[in-house]
Amino acid sequence: MPRRFIILIIFALCACERGPTLGPGDDNSLATASQADCGFVQNSYGQRVSWKKNIPVTLKIHPTFPPEYEDTLKKAAQHWNDVAGMTLINFATDSAGSPNKAEKNLISTVHWLQEWPETQKNLQALTNLYWQGNSLYESDVIVDAKYFNFFVDKPQNSNDIHLESLLIHELGHVLGLKHRSTVPSVMWATLQGAAIRSDLTDADRETIKCEY
Amino acid sequence: MKKKITFKKPVRTFTVILVLLGIHFGIMLAEKHFTQTRKMASQDGATEKYSVSADKDLSESSPEEFKKAFKYQLLKDAVIVSTQGNPGVRLGNFLMKDSRRVTVPVCDLYPTIDFIFAAEGIAFSGEIPHMIVRGPCLTSPDQNHLEALPVPWGKILNSPVQQFEFTSALPYEQGKISIYFRNVIEFWPTEWVLIGVKLYGKTSDDNLQVNGYEVISILGQPLYLKAGETIE
Numbered sequence: 031m032p033r034r035f036i037i038l039i040i041f042a043l044c045a046c047e048r049g050p051t052l053g054p055g056d057d058n059s060l061a062t063a064s065q066a067d068c069g070f071v072q073n074s075y076g077q078r079v080s081w082k083k084n085i086p087v088t089l090k091i092h093p094t095f096p097p098e099y100e101d102t103l104k105k106a107a108q109h110w111n112d113v114a115g116m117t118l119i120n121f122a123t124d125s126a127g128s129p130n131k132a133e134k135n136l137i138s139t140v141h142w143l144q145e146w147p148e149t150q151k152n153l154q155a156l157t158n159l160y161w162q163g164n165s166l167y168e169s170d171v172i173v174d175a176k177y178f179n180f181f182v183d184k185p186q187n188s189n190d191i192h193l194e195s196l197l198i199h200e201l202g203h204v205l206g207l208k209h210r211s212t213v214p215s216v217m218w219a220t221l222q223g224a225a226i227r228s229d230l231t232d233a234d235r236e237t238i239k240c241e242y
Numbered sequence: 243m244k245k246k247i248t249f250k251k252p253v254r255t256f257t258v259i260l261v262l263l264g265i266h267f268g269i270m271l272a273e274k275h276f277t278q279t280r281k282m283a284s285q286d287g288a289t290e291k292y293s294v295s296a297d298k299d300l301s302e303s304s305p306e307e308f309k310k311a312f313k314y315q316l317l318k319d320a321v322i323v324s325t326q327g328n329p330g331v332r333l334g335n336f337l338m339k340d341s342r343r344v345t346v347p348v349c350d351l352y353p354t355i356d357f358i359f360a361a362e363g364i365a366f367s368g369e370i371p372h373m374i375v376r377g378p379c380l381t382s383p384d385q386n387h388l389e390a391l392p393v394p395w396g397k398i399l400n401s402p403v404q405q406f407e408f409t410s411a412l413p414y415e416q417g418k419i420s421i422y423f424r425n426v427i428e429f430w431p432t433e434w435v436l437i438g439v440k441l442y443g444k445t446s447d448d449n450l451q452v453n454g455y456e457v458i459s460i461l462g463q464p465l466y467l468k469a470g471e472t473i474e
Binding site: 049052053055057058059060061062063064071073074075076132147149150153155156157158159160161162200202203207208209217 | 309310313360362363364365366367368369370402404427428435437453454455456458459460462463464
C-alpha cells in the first residue's frame with residue numbers, strides 16, 4: 031500500500047514537470063500554438079501572457095510624470111477597468127527616489143522622459159513587458175516628452191498627440207496586448223497627430239475578456 | 243515429494259543482475275541492427291557512402307511521409323554547441339533525392355539556412371524581439387549533423403540596439419553569417435528561444451520549414467540560446 035502511494039506521488043510529480051500542452055498538428059505540421067492569441071502576446075508555447083491572478087497590476091507613477099496629467103492616466107486605465115468589470119490597473123506614487131528610467135526591477139512604473147534617443151524619435155511611448163511562463167510580472171511605460179507635445183482637450187497644432195488615446199494604448203500593452211492591424215482597435219500601432227482614439231472597440235472588449 | 247527450490251538472497255540478486263545484463267545486450271544488438279550505415283549508389287554508378295544512420299535516409303520517403311519525417315531528423319538531436327566561443331544550434335542531417343534521383347545530403351538541395359529566434363520573456367510595446375541567423379547550410383564532417391552558425395554575442399552586445407544587422411565570417415572560409423534583429427528597442431535581450439528553422443532551395447518557392455511549436459513537440463521543451471553562455 032505505501033509503495034503504491036509512493037508510485038502515485040512520483041507519477042503526480044512527473045505530470046507537474048511536463049510543460050504546457052501544445053495545440054494539435056495537422057497534415058503539414060506536428061504541433062500548433064497552445065492557445066489562440068486573442069490579441070495577446072504569446073510565449074514560446076503559444077500561451078497568452080497576462081497578469082493571471084496578480085490583478086490588479088499596480089503602476090508606480092514616477093515623480094517626473096506631470097501632476098496635471100495624472101487624471102488623464104487614471105481615466106485611460108478606467109477604460110480598461112470598465113470593460114473588464116473589475117479593477118485591472120491601479121496606481122501608486124513612486125516616492126522611493128528611483129531613477130527616471132524603465133529598469134527591470136520587479137516594480138511596474140510609468141515615466142515621463144525629457145531625454146529620449148534620437149534614433150527612436152518616432153516612438154511616442156514605449157511599454158516594456160516581462161513574463162515568466164505565461165504570467166506577467168513587470169511592465170514599465172515610458173512617454174517620449176522630448177520629441178512630442180501632448181494635448182488633453184484640443185491640440186495646439188496638428189502634430190500634438192492625444193495623451194488619453196496614447197495612454198489607453200500603452201496600458202493595453204501593460205495588460206499583455208499586442209498591436210492589432212486587421213480590426214478597429216485602440217491597439218493599432220500608430221496614432222496620428224491630433225487624432226483621438228479613446229473609445230474601446232468591440233474587438234478590444236472581446237480581447238480583454240479572453241484573459242480577465 | 244518434490245523439493246521446493248529456494249534461492250538464497252545473494253543468488254537471487256545475481257540472477258536479477260544477469261537478466262538485466264541480458265536485456266541491456268539485447269537492446270544494444272537491436273540498436274546496432276537498426277542503425278547500421280548504408281551505402282548508396284549514385285546515378286552514374288559510382289558508390290558514394292554517406293555515414294548516416296538508416297533513419298536519416300529519407301530518399302525513398304513518399305512526399306506525404308517526407309512532410310513530417312524531415313522535421314524529426316532535423317530536430318531530434320538539436321542542441322546548442324559552441325563554435326569559437328559563440329553559441330549556435332546544431333541540427334540533424336538527412337538525405338534526399340535530387341531531381342536526377344541521386345541521393346544527396348539536404349544541404350546540397352537547400353544551400354541556405356535560417357535559424358529564427360524570439361527573445362524569451364520580453365516584449366517592447368507588445369512586440370517580441372526576433373533574431374534571424376542566416377548562413378550556408380553545411381554538413382558536418384561526421385555527416386550526421388548540420389553545422390551550427392555561431393552568433394557573435396561579444397560584437398552584438400557591444401553595439402547600439404539600433405544596429406539591426408551584423409555579419410560574421412565562418413571559420414575555414416566556409417562563408418559568412420548574417421544576423422538580423424527586429425523589435426529590439428530598449429536593450430539587447432540575452433535569452434532567446436528557437437522558434438523556427440527555414441531551409442532555402444535554389445528557387446524562391448522551394449523551402450523547408452519547421453516552427454517553434456514543432457521544436458518543442460520534438461524536443462519536449464524549447465531550445466534556448468543564451469548570449470555569453472559557455473558551453474563545454
